[in-house]
Amino acid sequence: AQKITQTQPGMFVQEKEAVTLDCTYDTSDPSYGLFWYKQPSSGEMIFLIYQGSYDQQNATEGRYSLNFQKARKSANLVISASQLGDSAMYFCAMREDRNTGFQKLVFGTGTRLLVSP
């Protein structure tokens, strides 16, 4: 069974600094997708970044980048130049590609990020 592990319940970072949120995964499927979502206190889940298991390069989206280490089964999110508005819960999620096109995601337990001035 697929599983996502986020070992950091909470992280603190100062504004303008970079922060790495850890995510490890377990799957027997050779083809899968990895996602990061942000959940502010309002409750809405906001898509940040996607990495496919066969993608050769690490995904980047603005200040977000995904440090994908396939052999270690890790998909850490790096946020550069943190902003106060980045304070939120961050969830790592995985989709096994036997469900291609169908987003049955398995989520981790999340990491709460607090950005201080």
Added chain:
Amino acid sequence: DTGVSQDPRHKITKRGQNVTFRCDPISEHNRLYWYRQTLGQGPEFLTYFQNEAQLEKSRLLSDRFSAERPKGSFSTLEIQRTEQGDSAMYLCASSSTGSGNSPLHFGNGTRLTVT
């Protein structure tokens, strides 16, 4: 793109009562999902619709739960004979047809409290 809309935002009900939640997806999205999120956990998949067809249901979805998407547009999730364990945030999401990495667009959720 007006986003995914869910109603109500909050629902407090007594154990044993029935509740119904509504989700309006992004208009051009034909795929709709329901997830449930309990305190301190990530969302868990409940069910999936492609147009009006319900194609997948989680084992989490007991017989007391029923979801519909009658015309392939909005969806409802009904919980009958609510139990305290049903207290959670119910999240609706939609996505477009396409590659498997089409991201889910989530609504703000309906927070259910069963007393």
